[in-house]
Amino acid sequence: AQKVTQAQTEISVVEKEDVTLDCVYETRDTTYYLFWYKQPPSGELVFLIRRNSFDEQNEISGRYSWNFQKSTSSFNFTITASQVVDSAVYFCALSEASTGGFKTIFGAGTRLFVKA
């Protein structure tokens, strides 16, 4: 069965601090995808990154970086030099194939507050 755990319900940091959002997943499949989405106060969900189970290479995009470790079933997200605009709820999600299509399970989300 699929499961995604985001143990941090809320995190509060001061602007320019670095912050890491944790994501731990469970799956029995060998082929799966992991995602991070951002939900700002306006409400819409925005895709940030996708990683497939065969690609453990870490990725950096500007101030954002992702650390995928299959050995610990984790896909953590780090924001460097946080800004107020980073304040949002961040969701980690796991997707894998199933008969007739595929399904995605979302974690409960981590609410990040960045104070000026």
Add this chain to the structure above:
Amino acid sequence: NAGVTQTPKFRVLKTGQSMTLLCAQDMNHEYMYWYRQDPGMGLRLIHYSVGEGTTAKGEVPDGYNVSRLKKQNFLLGLESAAPSQTSVYFCASSYPSPNPGLAGYEQYFGPGTRLTVT
């Protein structure tokens, strides 16, 4: 290119009333999804569709029905609304991997519909 749109944005229903939420996408995506978002629970998949004329149950399908008569539209129906269905509903779409058997392109989400059932 509007992306994914949802109608209506807000709705208040009384217990037992019915309604239909409309989702439309103009990206020619094959897959479409309906989720509900409740506080502290993330998004939960209600139903999904892998193509026109096909639908499948997700994690929490009870009390909902869906139809995908046209590729660009995915309708979510509540036949007899209950207070437990008070939630924010998100529609999403994506396109399948070009490699059969693999899953997972990113999903594009609509703005959400806030439904209150009293």
